[in-house]
Amino acid sequence: MATPGAGRRESRPPGATAAVALPGAATLLGLMNYTAPIATLSDTGAGLHAGTTARIWVMSSISLGLAAALLAVGALADDHGRRRLFALGGALLALSSVGCALAPASAAFVAGRIVQGVATAALLATGLGIIGHTFTGAARARAAGIWGAMLGLGIALGPIAAAWLTRLGDWRLWYWVTVAASVALTAASRALPESRAEHRRGLDLPGLVTMVGGISALLSAVTLGRTGWTRPPVLALLAAAVVLLAAFVVVQARRTSPMLDLGLFRRPAFLLSVGGALITGLGVIGLMSNLVTVMVGAMRLSPLAAAFVLAIWSGMSYVVALQARRLPARWSSGLLLGAGLALSAVSELAMLGISPGTPWWRLAPGLLVAGVGSGLANTMLARLAVDSVPPERASMGSGANNTARYTGAALGVAMVFAITTNGGATPDAMTHGFDIALLVSAVLCAVGAVVTVPLTRRLSAHATISTVLPTPGR
Template sequence: MSVQTAVPVGERVREGRTLAVVSAATMLALMNYNATFSTLAAMARDLNAGTAGQTWILGSIALGTAVLLLAVGGLADDRGRKRVFVAGALTLAISSVLCALAPTTSAFVAGRLLQGGATAALLAAGLGLIGHAFPAGPERARATGVWGAMLGLGIALGPEASAGLAELAGWRAWYVAAAVASAVLAGAAVTGLRESRAEHRRSGDLPGVLTLGTGVAALLGAITLGRGGWARAEVLVLFAAAAALLAAFVAVESRTREPLLDLRLFRRADFVVATGGAFVTGVAVIGVMSYLPTVVGRVLGEPPLLAGAVLSLWAGVSFAVSLQVRRVAVQGRHLIAAGLVLCALGDVALMGLSAGWGWWRLAPGLVVSGAGSGLLNAALARLAVESVPASRTAMGSGANNTARYIGASVGVAIVVAIATSAPSLTRGADIALAASAAIALAGAVVAVAVRGRRSE
């Protein structure tokens, strides 16, 4: 009997190590992703960044992440998920050093672009490792719930940690800390993770990588520059280039024997819901919540730490709910729809912000929206790996997170455009919240209504 029980215990230890290392990396990646939100003013002064420079300081990591997510997901499945994960952790360490030492805005943006690529590797390969380590069923539901919870926890802690370190030693201190933490994670991954890859190694899809990568880069570049004026020639040229390149990507993938993204997956209802749900989450949830601390700071006159705490309350509830999603009987598309509905209700509850409010009046809306976000993070993570073949879990994660971060960039652009074009910031915030709620509700309806072949 002792011999028979030794293997399951060993497997459980390895599963625990995988979940611990991947979860810690996910939390760090999201903390770093949001670190600039609370220190932008100090960074702009130190780096002499104008309006355009500040836009790129905020948006560059999203560009680097979204461009590479699907490509590194496919690479992880074919060449080794652990290998790509370790490379991502080491790259995050190096790029964090570059950001800490950056003398100019351009140098800092270059470092953040590299951090985006590292983030893509950690997210895609990390969730792929979890999908391989935990078989479908209750254990995978628990593991993906923990992974989803780390998204919320990272969002909650990032701005606060960055602001706190800035108070002690300047805004560069965060990037020093991130470099050290990333190096430690790389070591833990080398010793604690077991390699996994698809049985069939594909030859690679360079045309797909190039057309998708440049297409997404052009799209996010247009969105980033568009905040300074949507009718400018360079913005229109980038949008046109993005449309042409993404159309070329679809054409290439439909003719390639071993595509980066198998377009036949879009015949699967679960894949459509997972990918579409991630995009809507980015547009309608992440977009408005990313800008909310700025609104709170300007309208209520709160300092960065307290304004960031508003986001922490939302993300903290998201973290707690994600950990409990495995106990919910409803799963799949219905859970995603429920999460989007809760986010919409939370947005409605946040409307009406004015200078006379205390921060506590935001709490009900933040709690409801945070609960919805928690449902979404856990449900989307699970569906991302279960809606694709078992050998392509990292690709499924890459596709899902690509949709999420493209959606987030679109959402932030929409919210900022609406909020800053209204007669007052409070009026603009209300319109932006209403628009986000409408998009979330539409996404919930589509999630329930979409039809197609179920995942195999």
């Protein structure tokens, strides 16, 4: 006789606990490390004797490694084993963090941060790929929600932990903590289930070279462009980026086993995944990455206090992402992604009007609404990243999603920085510029929310047709 409720229990696949806990821990660590310099830039720059341009690279260099490597490591993980690439990512993060901790000057530190970005790319792409392969249905939605929640929690804790460790001793302490955490993560990776695609596609070397080269040239141009967009090196890098990225598209269209299947862009879910991630990077991460600088430079908060204020946004994002699984199943991922972007737009409008005398709590309502929007968006993007591609290509789907997110973030950081500092570095000029940046970011998020509507309708229509049409052979 069956026990009551037995039919409602979901069977847990082997290694299910590790397949949620370790990708979540890796994402938490990766995002904490990604955001750590936001609150310690002044101390880090002084310790490395970094000038204005070098400080820009201190902030941006990890985005270069992340965006350039995400799609490539996702494809490699699908072919050669997601657990294997996850462990390699953890080991590489430990080694590169040693380099950052011991860096004698800004050039060595920036090189270490770029390698940290590559290592973080391996952890993010393989982690979400492991979740996509291990779980299905409602269990996958819950696991993706936890993964999405770790994005918010990492952004909340990173600046706080780094600022606190800097007050405790030195800005380098954070990187030694990252070394220890990365070593522990690598050792624990043995508990993960191994998974890979049934058929290897092989190394797409032309695609790899053109994609990495194109994204690297683009983000390098964006970083250098903050000190002058018409300078010859910037224009040369932008031209190289256009040529290389166009070549990447041509290479992918002609290969029988491409790194990125361009046919996926005909899927509404994939367009939502990649497009939503790009808008999130441009309109949300770019803005919030500059907010601490405005709070410290114009509102006269300490770095640690500014980090706690920023945590209103990222902490709420964490809470909402964890609870998103309780939303009605009839509410589609596309609908909730659009709602998240719309709330982000509203929140940015709510923060308009700050000035050098504005108290920190004036930002709190907008940051709370922004946290709700980001929590919804992060969770839905994680679901779409694995649901929009075939199961054997889960890491590639994650790589494409996160490539769009962190390319958008790098562009967004540059855009907001340029707008905020366009009128000068005085507190009045900075807050006026940030008001303009808030408006621009709100428009981007609103446009993103509107675009999700037709894509969500197409996604719903596609799902209905798939349900109604008979399965071949029946």
